[in-house]
Amino acid sequence: MTADGTPGAPADARTGTPDHTAVRCALWRAMHVRADPPPQVLEDEIGLRIADPGPDWRARPDMDPRATRGFRAAVVARARFIEDLVTEQAGRGVDQYVLLGAGLDTFAQRAPRAASRLRVFEVDQPGPQEWKRRRLTALGYGVPDWLHLVPVDFEASGGTWREQLTAAGFDPGRPAVVASSGVTMYLTEEATAATLRQIAQLAPGSTLAMTFLLPEDLVAEADRPGLRTSTAGARSAGTPFRSFYTPAEMLSLAREAGFAQARHVPGTALAERYFTGRTDGLRPSTGEDLLLATT
Secondary structure, rough: OOOOOOOOOOOOOOOOOEEEHHHHHHHHHHHHHOOOOOOOOOOHHHHHHOOOOOOOOOOHHHOOOOOHHHHHHHHHHHHHHHHHHHHHOOOOOOOEEEEEEOOOHHHHHHHHHHOOOOEEEEEEEEEHHHHHHHHHHHHHOOOOHHHHEEEEOOOHHHOHHHHHHHHOOOOOOOOOOOEEEHHHHOHHHHHHHHHHHHHOOOOOEEEEEEEOOOOOOHHHHHHHHHHHHHHHHHHHHOOOOOOOOOOHHHHHHHHHOOOEEEEEEEEHHHHHHHHOOOOOOOOOOOOOOEEEOOO
């Protein structure tokens, strides 16, 4: 989503291409495959192909394999956690998966057998969405009938992204998994609360996984310089971080929105789940946690 509440990653309004943050996450996922020894937490080089950053992409300062290892570990950890959640809920009969601010997510392309058993809805801004559609077509992936790219112009629609989701084939009477990662830091608290209220109105049994940034004083001291650098970089790029939340604040927002249950999943729990036993010392940086809520 953009800072004005658009359900999509920030984008370049002039070209319709994905914002640098969406591209960076895709490249970090590829760097995890290419720079970190196995076992990989997530194997994703398709995002790299979609982004098509040019042959020198690994020379970018934000791809430095040592300086960015904690960040890319955090990116693959949150993606793996959400996809594990989708798999778990699919085993319980939930067959709708909604990505708010889909960016360069590649679940549908990496796991087509699993994804084809679901109805997958990627919600994003019209320009980046059309750009991604063209790239998927050019690369031979196409857009199968179970994958729905839902363009939402927030200003024109008045924020009724749920209506546009339903028009795209989403069944509001059936439960769904909804994921929103790497989005809330760009939104005001009011915009996040409005999004939570809309998701809380989904069918009983629906699950939300939403990431959020912690205030600096809750971040491990070793990771604070990286948070400051990221914050400054986002500001200079015109997509400033607007919101940071303590776990208690995010849980309060979810409960006020009407979720039946809400719990905090610390990033350290993902580190224990996916990185225990590694001999290379790879661990996610701290600073981003998750809200897991059900209707």
